[in-house]
Amino acid sequence: MTDQSDFHVGERAEAAPVPTQFEPSPFRKSRPPEPLYFEVNVVAEAHDRQKKSGVVQVNIPGFSPVKLYCDEQTPVGDDTAPPPLAFFSAGIAFCLMTHLTDILTARKIQVDSLRLEQRIRFMTNLGTMRELGHTTDGRCEKVETHVIIESPESEESIQALLAEAEGACMAHFALRNPIPWSTRLVHNNRELISNEG
Numbered sequence: 001m002t003d004q005s006d007f008h009v010g011e012r013a014e015a016a017p018v019p020t021q022f023e024p025s026p027f028r029k030s031r032p033p034e035p036l037y038f039e040v041n042v043v044a045e046a047h048d049r050q051k052k053s054g055v056v057q058v059n060i061p062g063f064s065p066v067k068l069y070c071d072e073q074t075p076v077g078d079d080t081a082p083p084p085l086a087f088f089s090a091g092i093a094f095c096l097m098t099h100l101t102d103i104l105t106a107r108k109i110q111v112d113s114l115r116l117e118q119r120i121r122f123m124t125n126l127g128t129m130r131e132l133g134h135t136t137d138g139r140c141e142k143v144e145t146h147v148i149i150e151s152p153e154s155e156e157s158i159q160a161l162l163a164e165a166e167g168a169c170m171a172h173f174a175l176r177n178p179i180p181w182s183t184r185l186v187h188n189n190r191e192l193i194s195n196e197g
Contacts, residue, residue, distance in 0.1 A: 009068060009081060010066050011067055012065070012067070013057075016065045017043035017057055017065060024041050024059060025039055040056060044070075049071075049076070051077070053069050053070070070083065085120075085122060095169050096145065096166070100116075100165040101114065103161055109158075110152055110153055112150040114149055115147075115149075119143075120142070120143050122138065122141065124138035147162055180197070182195065183195045
């Protein structure tokens with residue numbers, strides 16, 4: 001049985017992430033009605049077995065860098081920290097909740113309780129095909145979100161709250177829309193692959 005006494009998710013980092021392959025963008029304050037552009041930078045590294053750690057920081061002033069820890073379940077990992085998809089899934093849920101609470105506060109919408117329940121379905125053949133010598137693949141099949149609100153406000157007001165929150169949520173935007181992406185592979189200081197789409 002794994003000793004859970006050292007189980008932890010993360011802590012405030014001593015310094016910001018220091019990428020070597022790109023220059024983090026400086027934060028530029030926007031003037032209304034201009035939108036605010038910002039970025040989240042991550043530098044992650046692998047440790048023994050499936051343990052990973054990474055420093056992540058939002059480049060908006062006031063956000064401290066955070067060091068996060070990641071692992072996988074036994075027998076491939078040691079179950080000392082959440083797996084990557086747990087961070088991914090929680091990030092989607094928390095981002096939508098941030099926008100819901102921000103909007104209801106700004107619009108002075110009375111909400112007695114706000115809860116979110118979410119299920120994300122994934123597919124992978126990692127556990128079956130790799131042992132047979134095949135390449136592995138995986139995908140995200142569906143994100144199912146349930147927003148449960150108790151409020152004396154009208155149904156129309158609560159529906160408008162969710163519509164605005166979903167429209168404002170950057171994580172939900174990424175799920176619903178094709179977004180540009182790029183991946184580079186650097187081996188011994190030499191770029192081998194540069195893909196984008």
